[in-house]
Amino acid sequence: MASGDVTAFDTAFALLQQSVDSGRIPGGVLGVIDRAGNRQVRVTGFAQKVGVQRVMTRETWFDLASLTKVIFTTPRILGLAARGDLDLDAPIVSVIPDFRQYAPQCWERQVTFRQCLGHQTPFPAVEPIYTYGDDPERLRAFVLQREWRSGPAVYSDINYILLGIALERIEGRKIRAMDAGSGFAFAGPPDKTAATEFCRWRGRVLCGEVHDENCFALQGSGHAGLFGAVDAVLDFAHDVLRGDAAGDPVVGWMRAPVSERRTHGWERPYDGWSGGHHCNATVIGHTGFTGTGLWIDFERGQAWTLLTNRVHPSRHVDSGIFALRSAVGDAMNRI
Known part of the structure; x- marks a missing residue:
């Protein structure tokens, strides 16, 4: 990067x-x-x-939380679509035929992959699925057979839990048995990972x-669970920038709007969003x-990541x- 970039980076830091x-x-x-790989x-x-x-x-490794959605799940779903192995406008039941199998006319069975990617479904934002049992297969069955309450389209973990189950059906293995991607994993080395919360349910500091x-x-699951350090995240962003320059259809979908605020998987700028x-x-x-x-800026050919453990030792x-994310974005937009 040019020497003039340092001032803006210093301001952001x-x-x-x-x-x-x-x-x-x-911390x-x-x-x-x-785009050239300078970092x-x-x-x-x-x-x-x-x-x-x-x-x-x-x-230091980080629990990347919902970055799992865009670094892991979204590229895999879009990659299947690019190869012709999946139709984004097909309903989820084309891969998960037993989804709400006892209610064949229900709205859940009409939900498509594209709608889940863009959070354009009536699913609730979140549900405490973990409180319904401790058997992961039974909990998957709960997700698939529950009569979900319908509401306005919101950002929903349920969309990506379903996309994750779809990936598991397609690949014939659980997510944690899949390749997490270069530099990523589904658990972090405890002595090298930023601690998150003292979990009241599990009774320990999570690390x-x-x-x-x-x-x-x-x-x-498809909505969370990925771990990685800063250089792995930057490498991923670099691959996206290069893919854009090469005309990769997966990146094209990542950029393509599905609503005023969303693309396939990602957010796009709106008043008050996280990028400044x-x-x-x-x-x-x-x-x-x-x-x-x-955040990835295709016009300027750059990306920035802010990784913190802000929930340590408590989210409350x-x-x-x-405010920090927005201010850092404003500084980075000077570069």
């Missing part, structure tokens, strides 16, 4: 540093990469503060095991509940993550 210095976030990593990474704070203290490093309760109970106030129309982005995020505090 200073915002993260302020959040750490104020005690609102234990974080900021990284940026361009900058800077680290601050602690990977863990409760139980033991560990400093954050460039090699290297998935924070999301439903993903933990399902023992793998000054993004151009080509930017896509996504965040994760644990404090992670990735005001970490300021929403």
Whole structure:
């Protein structure tokens, strides 16, 4: 990157540093990469503060939470579509024929892959699936046979839980038996992973095991569960930027709008979104509940990621993550 980029990157990192210095976030990593592969990474704070203290490093792994949706699940579904193995406008039951099998005329059986990718379904945002039992196969059956309450289209984990089950049916194996992708895994090395929450349900500080309760109970899911360090996330973004330049149809779908706020899998700029106030129309982005995020700017040929452990040791505090993401985005948009 040109030397002029440093000032903007420094400005963005200073915002993260302020959040750490104020005690609102234990630690974080900021990284940026361009289409040529040039990158900058800077680290601050602690990977863990409760139980033991560990400093954050460039090699620290993160529970990427809902970045799983866009780094793992979305590319695989779109890849199947690009190869002609899946029709995005076909209903989910084309792969999961037993979905709501006792109600053949129900609305759930009409939901398509494209609608799930773009969160254009009537499913609720979230459901405490983990409270209905501890057998992952029984919980999958619960997801598939439950009469889901219908509401307005919202961002819903249920969409991606279903997409994950579809992938499992197509591949004939559970998600955790699949290739997580270069530099990624479905668990993090405990001594190298940023700690997340003290989980009241599991009775321990989580470190290297998935924070999301439903993903933990399902023992793998399409909506959460991926772990990786900053360079793996940047490598993924670099591949997307290069794929765009090469005309990859998967990246084309990632960019293609399905609604005012969403593309296939990703968010696109709107007033108040996570990527800041000054993004151009080509930017896509996504965040994760644990404090992670990735944004890709196709016009400028760059991507940035902000990885934090803002839920450590508890989600029930005001970490300021929403304002931080937006402010970092505004700084990065100067590059």
